[in-house]
Amino acid sequence: MEIDFTVQIGKLKLKNPILLASGTVGYGNEISQFIDLSKIGGIVTKSISLKPRKGNPPQRICETPSGMLNAIGLANVGLEAFIKEKIPFLKKLNTTIICNIAASSIEEYVECTKVLNEEDSIAAFEINVSCPNVKEGGLEFGNNLEAVGRITDKVKSVTDKTVIIKLSPNVSRISDFAKVVKENGGDAVSAINTLVGTSFNIWTRKPKIKNITGGLSGPAIKPIALAKVLEISRNVDIPIIGIGGIMNWKDAVEFMIVGASAVQLGTVNFINPYAALEILEGMKNYCEKMSINKITELTASYIL
Amino acid sequence: MIIEKARVISLSKISSNYHLIKVNSPVIASEIKPGQFCNIKVSDSDFPLLRRPFSICDVENDNLIFVFDVHGEGTKILASKKPGDVIDILGPLGNGFNLNGNYELAVIIGGGIGTAPFPYLIKNLLADVNVKSFIGGRTKEHLIKYNLQNIYVATDDGSEGFHGNVVDLFIEEIKNFSTTNFRIFACGPNPMLKSLQKIAIEKKYDCQLSVECAMACGFGICQGCPVEKSNGDGYYLVCKDGPIFNADMIIL
Numbered sequence: 001m002e003i004d005f006t007v008q009i010g011k012l013k014l015k016n017p018i019l020l021a022s023g024t025v026g027y028g029n030e031i032s033q034f035i036d037l038s039k040i041g042g043i044v045t046k047s048i049s050l051k052p053r054k055g056n057p058p059q060r061i062c063e064t065p066s067g068m069l070n071a072i073g074l075a076n077v078g079l080e081a082f083i084k085e086k087i088p089f090l091k092k093l094n095t096t097i098i099c100n101i102a103a104s105s106i107e108e109y110v111e112c113t114k115v116l117n118e119e120d121s122i123a124a125f126e127i128n129v130s131c132p133n134v135k136e137g138g139l140e141f142g143n144n145l146e147a148v149g150r151i152t153d154k155v156k157s158v159t160d161k162t163v164i165i166k167l168s169p170n171v172s173r174i175s176d177f178a179k180v181v182k183e184n185g186g187d188a189v190s191a192i193n194t195l196v197g198t199s200f201n202i203w204t205r206k207p208k209i210k211n212i213t214g215g216l217s218g219p220a221i222k223p224i225a226l227a228k229v230l231e232i233s234r235n236v237d238i239p240i241i242g243i244g245g246i247m248n249w250k251d252a253v254e255f256m257i258v259g260a261s262a263v264q265l266g267t268v269n270f271i272n273p274y275a276a277l278e279i280l281e282g283m284k285n286y287c288e289k290m291s292i293n294k295i296t297e298l299t300a301s302y303i304l
Numbered sequence: 305m306i307i308e309k310a311r312v313i314s315l316s317k318i319s320s321n322y323h324l325i326k327v328n329s330p331v332i333a334s335e336i337k338p339g340q341f342c343n344i345k346v347s348d349s350d351f352p353l354l355r356r357p358f359s360i361c362d363v364e365n366d367n368l369i370f371v372f373d374v375h376g377e378g379t380k381i382l383a384s385k386k387p388g389d390v391i392d393i394l395g396p397l398g399n400g401f402n403l404n405g406n407y408e409l410a411v412i413i414g415g416g417i418g419t420a421p422f423p424y425l426i427k428n429l430l431a432d433v434n435v436k437s438f439i440g441g442r443t444k445e446h447l448i449k450y451n452l453q454n455i456y457v458a459t460d461d462g463s464e465g466f467h468g469n470v471v472d473l474f475i476e477e478i479k480n481f482s483t484t485n486f487r488i489f490a491c492g493p494n495p496m497l498k499s500l501q502k503i504a505i506e507k508k509y510d511c512q513l514s515v516e517c518a519m520a521c522g523f524g525i526c527q528g529c530p531v532e533k534s535n536g537d538g539y540y541l542v543c544k545d546g547p548i549f550n551a552d553m554i555i556l
Contacts, residue, residue, distance in 0.1 A: 023527075030524045030544075033305055046527075054538030059518050061528035066350045068520060072527045075539070219350045247350065270521035271345065271355060274307070 003287045004294040005280075007041070007262050009239045010162035010187025012124045014041035014096060017262035017295060018252070018276050018283075021243055022047055022100035022126060022166070023072065024266040027086040028093050034273035040280065041262060042096030045086075047128050048116070049101075050108050052078030062199055062208040067220030067245070068267060069197050071211035074102050074131055079112055083119065091121045098164070102128040106147070110154045117159040124161050127151060130168030130193035131215075142168035142193070145180050152184035164188040164241060167228075169221075170196050174228045175235035182238045190241035190264065191232060192225045218267040219245040226258050233259025233300050247275070249282025256298040305397065305523060308332050312389045313367055320445050321373050322417065323383050330366040332395045338403065338425035339489075339514055339548045342368070342395030343522035346381040354520050355394060356382075357543075359421040359491070362451060368393070371420040371448060397522045398547045401425055401512055407487040412437040413500060415470055415492025416446050421514060423451035425489060438477070440470025440496070471499045490514065494556055504551040511551040517542040531556070 005016035022044040025031045037043060055075025062069050077086065090097050099122045103109040109127060116122055129151060130142035141147045148165065156163055165181045167174055169192035178189045194215025199208045207213075225244020232240050242260030246252050247268050255263045268275040283295070292298060310329035318324050332342065343355035356378040362369040374383050385391065403425070410433050412422045419439050426435055437452040444464035449455055457465030458473040466473040470492070490500050491514035504511035519529035522543045530539035531546065532555040540546060540554065 024525060026525050026527070033523075034307075052538075055527065055530060057532070057539075058530050060530060061518055061520055061526065063352060063354050066353055068354060070520075070526070070528060075527050075530075218353055267353075267520075270526050271353065272307075273521075273523075273525075 003284060003292065007296055009164065009241065009261055010124070011160075012096070012162040012187075014262060016041045016280060017256065017260075018280055019044055019098070019241065019262055019264045020269060020276060021264035021266035022128065024269045027082075028090055031269060031273050032093055035277050038094040040095060040276045042098055042123070043093075044098045044100050044126050044264060045090070046076050047074050047100045047102035047131065048076055048079055048082050048112060049074060049103060050079050050112055052076065052081065057210050059209055060211075061214070064197065064199055064216065065220060067216050067218035069199055069209055069214030069216055070194070071209050071214035073211065079115060083115075087119060087121055096123045097121055098124045098126050100126045100128050100166070102131055106151055106154055109151050110158055113155045114158040117161060122161070124164060125155065125159065126164040126166050126190060127155055128166050128193070130166055130170075142177075143171055145176060148177055149180040149184045152181050152186040156185040162187045164190050166190045166193055168193050169224060169228050173231075175231045178232040178236040178238055178240075182236055186238070188239040188241060188261070189232065190243055192221070192228050192244050195221055195224065217245065219247055221245045222251060226254060229255060229260055230258040230302070246279070249279045249286060252279050252283060253286055253298065256295070257300075257302050259300045259302070261296070261299050305395065306331055307392060307394050309390050310368070310393045312385045312387050312391065314387055315383070315385055318371070318448065318450055322371055322448055323374070324361070324369060324371050324450065325382065325385065326364070326367050326369050327391060327393070328366055329368045329393055332393060333363050333366050333368055336360050336363060336368070336396035337400035338428050339401035339421050340396040340398045341522070341547060342370070342393045343397060344370075344382070344394070345392040346378050352378045352381070355522060357397070357519055357522055359514070360396070360424055361420045362423040362427070369423075371417065371450065373417050394522060398543060399545070401489055401514075401548050403428055405487065405510075407433065407485050407510065408483045409434045409436065409481065409486035411474070411486050411488045412452070413470055413474055413488060413490040413492070414438070414448070415440045415496040416442070417448065418490075418492030418496070418514070419448045419450075419452065421491055422489070426451070426453055436477075438470050438474045440473070440492070469496065469499070471496060471503070474500075475503065486510070488512065498556045501551045501556060509551070512548050513551055513554075515542050515547050515549060515554070515556070519543050
């Protein structure tokens with residue numbers, strides 16, 4: 001039985017619902033040494049900002065129970081170098097490229113999108129309004145309904161490509177943000193970005209991460225992420241890309257059941273760079289066992 | 305760079321603080337160079353979640369040898385492995401030491417567990433290169449002499465050898481060197497590397513430092529292990545650009 005794995009997110013048609021999350025695959029070159037990226041739905045690039053960012057000083061990461069904290073600080077090569085140095089390689093990967101954009105002002109989001117819109121190899125945009133580790137531009141916007149609405153509207157006005165807004169879980173009602181994205185013409189939301197967390201060394205009484213707080217990811221956040229995806233799914237009619245602690249195919253299926261049309265793998269790439277293909281294989285077996293012909297049948301198939 | 309499921313051959317204690325693990329990992333063993341490292345998943349569960357980086361200590365045919373001390377949950381699990389158990393190894397990672405060039409003497413400086421990468425380095429030196437191994441530890445229990453040559457010892461408490469740190473011992477001994485044509489290979493805690501780096505830059509010694517940093521992936525995608533470039537242009541990644549850096553390339 002041939003199972004139809006294709007999914008549609010706005011105008012974007014994906015080969016299958018497995019994407020690799022922004023900030024966990026750089027610009028594709030390292031992870032492509034492990035897996036054939038043309039076999040997965042696509043990759044989301046490390047956040048691109050108008051100007052290069054060197055990122056935060058060490059320590060940037062620490063492990064926590066079933067999770068990790070990171071405060072990388074949106075280290076990236078900047079728009080110009082991305083186009084000149086990274087896109088030629090990304091093109092060769094023969095996979096769908098979703099470009100993640102971070103900015104510290106609405107104008108900067110618009111400017112980045114406008115320039116990158118000219119690049120045929122970029123299939124869609126994911127707008128990062130929820131990075132917890134930089135003061136300007138990240139969470140400040142992600143916490144503000146009006147700002148998220150305006151960013152969505154302005155970015156949409158300069159591109160016909162699919163626009164996905166990456167939402168923060170560090171808000172009281174995430175579905176309100178998804179609603180604002182939809183009202184302003186956004187095509188989809190991805191949820192969730194990391195949760196703000198911290199960890200201290202009890203002997204030195206100092207934070208383990210130089211930035212003091214970091215973004216929590218990994219299996220520790222999966223139940224929260226599932227609840228957020230479900231909340232959006234029950235309240236807003238918009239495609240959702242589920243993210244948060246997916247380690248195996250069961251986790252991916254669970255996200256689709258609670259409402260996700262596709263999923264992103266993040267932290268697991270650090271531990272098992274083959275995870276994306278293993279998860280696809282597992283999902284295929286699951287569909288066969290459950291007599292599912294189209295993977296889209298799974299989305300929001302929860303029974304409450 | 306691959307992931308290999310490696311069978312544990314043996315596990316032994318080389319002092320009260322340090323363990324030696326030998327695993328069968330033919331592909332990585334055939335590729336790995338001195339100063340490179342492997343990122344090891346010590347359990348199948350989500351605890352501990354991340355891999356743990358270990359310098360390659362030595363290679364014997366198809367087997368890799370790592371030295372480690374038990375200081376957290378990951379190394380505690382590793383210390384409980386039995387022959388026949390399988391561990392998941394990602395490697396080889398990092399750049400490794402640069403052994404090329406025209407030096408008569410390899411000066412090894414290692415602090416505590418920082419001596420780990422040197423047995424394999426010594427094995428790979430040209431036959432006519434002499435070796436002096438300077439090793440330091442808090443006490444004599446913190447010294448690792450495994451497969452080193454021509455050893456000079458320093459301990460912080462004076463329980464063995466020179467009473468003081470290993471960098472001071474090295475400075476003491478330089479005047480007795482029969483050649484000035486030497487290259488320093490160093491690995492150890494940051495304060496040790498920092499004091500050595502200062503002297504190396506001042507005296508223009510040829511000096512390579514193996515730098516340690518918390519990391520997740522070990523191959524450049526998490527960007528979790530920065531070390532500051534000395535030219536002011538941001539950061540290198542310890543895992544990918546390092547872990548070996550010439551002393552004048554970085555700010556510790």
